[in-house]
Amino acid sequence: MNVESSPYFVKDDILQIYPTEKLFIETEVKNDTIYSMKVVKENLYPEKTITVDFKQSAEDRSKVSMFLTVKNPFDKNLIYKARMFTPFSNELKATSIMPVKPKLSAYEIWPHAIISLVLTDWKLE
Numbered sequence: 001m002n003v004e005s006s007p008y009f010v011k012d013d014i015l016q017i018y019p020t021e022k023l024f025i026e027t028e029v030k031n032d033t034i035y036s037m038k039v040v041k042e043n044l045y046p047e048k049t050i051t052v053d054f055k056q057s058a059e060d061r062s063k064v065s066m067f068l069t070v071k072n073p074f075d076k077n078l079i080y081k082a083r084m085f086t087p088f089s090n091e092l093k094a095t096s097i098m099p100v101k102p103k104l105s106a107y108e109i110w111p112h113a114i115i116s117l118v119l120t121d122w123k124l125e
Contacts, residue, residue, distance in 0.1 A: 013037055015119040019056040019066065024049050032076065034122050047073055051105075054117060068108040068117065072100035076124040082108075085116045092118055099125070 013034070017023065024043045027050060028036040043049045051071035058064045072078040078100040083092040100106040 013120060013122050015052070017052060017054045017117050017119065019054055019114070022051070022053040024051055029074070029124070032124050034124060037122065049073055050078065050122075052119070056113070058113075064111075064113045066110040066112070066114045069105055070100050070108075071105040072102060074124055075102050077101060079121075079123045079125055080119050081121045083118045083120075084110070084114045085118070087113050087115060 015023075015025070015037075024040050025037050026040045026045060027034050027048050029048065037050075040049070043051065050073065051069070053067075053069040055067045055069075056064065057067065068082075070078070070080075080097060082095050082097045084095050085092055095108075095110070097108060098106055
């Protein structure tokens with residue numbers, strides 16, 4: 001399915017991302033709380049920029065896998081929630097996500113097609 005570029009943040013900290021999109025999310029943090037988030041073209045401030053990369057592998061239509069990589073630039077765990085829109089459902093479905101450890105990347109893999117992911121409730125713990 002060909003999908004035009006998304007507007008990314010559909011409301012405050014609600015990020016919508018489609019396969020093939022790689023985003024740099026520049027943040028403002030106050031008192032260990034993510035105060036604001038915005039998508040930027042370049043990672044000019046890596047110490048406060050979350051990287052989100054959503055990819056699809058489809059050798060053929062029977063072997064589709066989805067990969068989400070989230071890079072945490074902070075000294076605390078990065079926590080968020082995810083819901084997915086798949087070709088098999090007409091509604092967003094919750095999916096489990098592991099916290100991203102400080103200064104590391106986390107990888108999520110699904111063995112089926114996902115049209116879009118909605119990532120919300122971003123927190124530092």
